[in-house]
Structures are given as structure tokens and as C-alpha cells.
Amino acid sequence: GDDLELGIHPSVDIVFPPSLLREELTDLAADVRILSDGSALAGLDGVVTFSFEEAFLSADLEWIHCILAGVDAFPFEALKRRGITLSNSSGVHGDAIGDTVLGYMLQFARRLHIYRDNEPTREWYYPDWDETFTLPGETVCVVGLGTLGQGVTARADAVGMNVRGVRRTPTPVPSVDAVFTPDSLTAAISDARFVALTVPLTSQTEGLIGSDELDAMREDAYLLNVARGGVVDQDALVAALTDGRIAGAALDVFETEPLPDDSPLWDLENVIVTPHAAGATDEYAERVAAIVAENVRRIRRGESLANHVV
Numbered sequence: 001g002d003d004l005e006l007g008i009h010p011s012v013d014i015v016f017p018p019s020l021l022r023e024e025l026t027d028l029a030a031d032v033r034i035l036s037d038g039s040a041l042a043g044l045d046g047v048v049t050f051s052f053e054e055a056f057l058s059a060d061l062e063w064i065h066c067i068l069a070g071v072d073a074f075p076f077e078a079l080k081r082r083g084i085t086l087s088n089s090s091g092v093h094g095d096a097i098g099d100t101v102l103g104y105m106l107q108f109a110r111r112l113h114i115y116r117d118n119e120p121t122r123e124w125y126y127p128d129w130d131e132t133f134t135l136p137g138e139t140v141c142v143v144g145l146g147t148l149g150q151g152v153t154a155r156a157d158a159v160g161m162n163v164r165g166v167r168r169t170p171t172p173v174p175s176v177d178a179v180f181t182p183d184s185l186t187a188a189i190s191d192a193r194f195v196a197l198t199v200p201l202t203s204q205t206e207g208l209i210g211s212d213e214l215d216a217m218r219e220d221a222y223l224l225n226v227a228r229g230g231v232v233d234q235d236a237l238v239a240a241l242t243d244g245r246i247a248g249a250a251l252d253v254f255e256t257e258p259l260p261d262d263s264p265l266w267d268l269e270n271v272i273v274t275p276h277a278a279g280a281t282d283e284y285a286e287r288v289a290a291i292v293a294e295n296v297r298r299i300r301r302g303e304s305l306a307n308h309v310v
């Protein structure tokens, strides 16, 4: 018939079983098939994928949907030239990332990571009197106030933290007490106990946090990066952590992933490493399916796509 032909790329399996997504899409006016080979794209109108493949450019695709919010690995210009529309999954990760970032802050404040570290040696360690703190009254600065950022600010506000944020347009955002623009980044982060990064990786945000910004942060401050590794100068971060110029970091994303065995970040007690899993949730497939289904309806009506990137 004139149903859309959709393929689910095998790379989706990194996040959830492709069959789950197909089940969620059964009521759709589209033929959805799971691809066993990422380059077998003949006859498809669209593909749902985790990663980018060169073969996408030479196939006759109309549309690519990425199950990630961050599509920095996709070649925007080449897609434009081929007339292929790209949509992303921004909007699905606010709860999962918000919970994870709140968890990072609680771990550091309550030292939970230290006690877990001590379990293998059966160490009954009581913290120094000034080692622990509580979140109410502490300040978090959230850089990037989209889905992720607002997932963080809502939770931080709910536990009684002072919440500030950085966005390009200085208009008010729910749960944020003070909004700064990127040109006042240093002022925004300089007296925060936590700095959370929730921006996309773009030419403007690459290396956003380097040694100057790390020096501007408090010595008892923690950097939380759930955005992309490239937003932080990782060597500068390792140096700041090693020299005690900041108190610690929770990192979900890295310049190279998986984080190489020989990275010093693995060994630092004041660093929490999570494996690009801050956004993982059992609701992931369902939430992506809602965007895919909406875009299938829009394609059929000739409308522009939700979460349209290029």
C-alpha cells in the first residue's frame, strides 16, 4: 500500500531491544521492520537509529530519527544536501537525567560513594565532622535549560536548593531563581556548590568548561557533566581534580567512550564515573515511540517534523 516503510537500525539495541519499539509502533500507518544489517536500506522511507552510518547518505531515505537527544555525530550538511530530514529524541530524558543528577548531588553531599567504596575492605568509616553537608540552601548552576536542564532544576528546587541557570535568552524559567547568559558564565558558576552541564555539543559549547572556568569555581564545588564529553576540556578537568582546585566531579560522558582503561578519572576517589547511562530508563522505548509515531503522522500530512534538527 502507500504505508511508510520504516526500518529500525540494529544500533538501537544499545539502548533497548528493537522489538520493543516495533511493538510500540504496531498501530501506525507504517510498515516497521527490524534491520539485521545496518546497510540494508533499500525501499525504506525512514530509519530509526542510535548511530550514524555512511550508508544512510546513499540510500533513498527521506527521514532519519535518532533515538538520542544529542545528534552531534550526524553530518548535518551532508544530510541537508541529500534532502534527508533528521529528527532527534530531545524531550524524553528529563526525568531520568534529573533523577541521576539529583543522585550525584546526594552522593557527594551524603558521601554515599565513599561508603560503597569501603565495602570491599569492610571499612567502618565515619566521616569527618565537616565532610558531609545537606542540599537545602546549597546552590546549583545548570548550564543549558532545555529538557535535561529543567529536569535538574525542578528537582533541585524541590529539595530546597538555590537554583540558577545559563541560557542564551535571559528570560525566566520555572524553578530557576536567576538566569544568566553565556557571556556571564564565569559569574554564574563562581559561587555554586554544583555546576551541572546540560547543553548540546556545538561549536559554541565545545570546551566551554576549561581551566579558566574550573579556576573560577569554588574549591568545594562539584562539576556534573551529563551533556557531552567535548563540552569540558578533560585534561584541564583531571588537573583541577588532582590539584584539589575543585572538590569532585560526576561524569556520564567523556571525550572518548567507553572511557579508556588508562584514564586517571577511573582512579580518583572524588570522581563518580557513569557509563553514558544517566538517561537510561525502562520507559525509553515508549517515549521514543511517541515521537516516531507523531512524526509518521506529520509526514503523512506533509507537515514539518517534531524535534526537527535538519
Ligand code: NAD
Pocket (backbone or CB within 6 Å): 068, 069, 070, 071, 089, 090, 091, 092, 093, 097, 143, 144, 145, 146, 147, 148, 149, 166, 167, 168, 182, 198, 199, 200, 201, 202, 204, 205, 226, 227, 228, 252, 253, 276, 277, 278, 279, 280
Ligand atoms: P534540549 O534541546 O531540550 O536543550 C538544550 C538546551 O541548551 C536548549 O535550551 C538550548 O537553547 C540550550 N543551549 C544551546 N547552546 C547553548 C549555549 N551555548 N549556552 C547555553 N545554553 C545553550 O536538549 P536536551 O534534551 O536537554 O539535551 C541536551 C544535550 O544533552 C543533548 O544535546 C545531548 O548531547 C545531551 N544528552 C545526554 C544524555 C546522556 O545520556 N548523558 C541524554 C540526553 C541528552
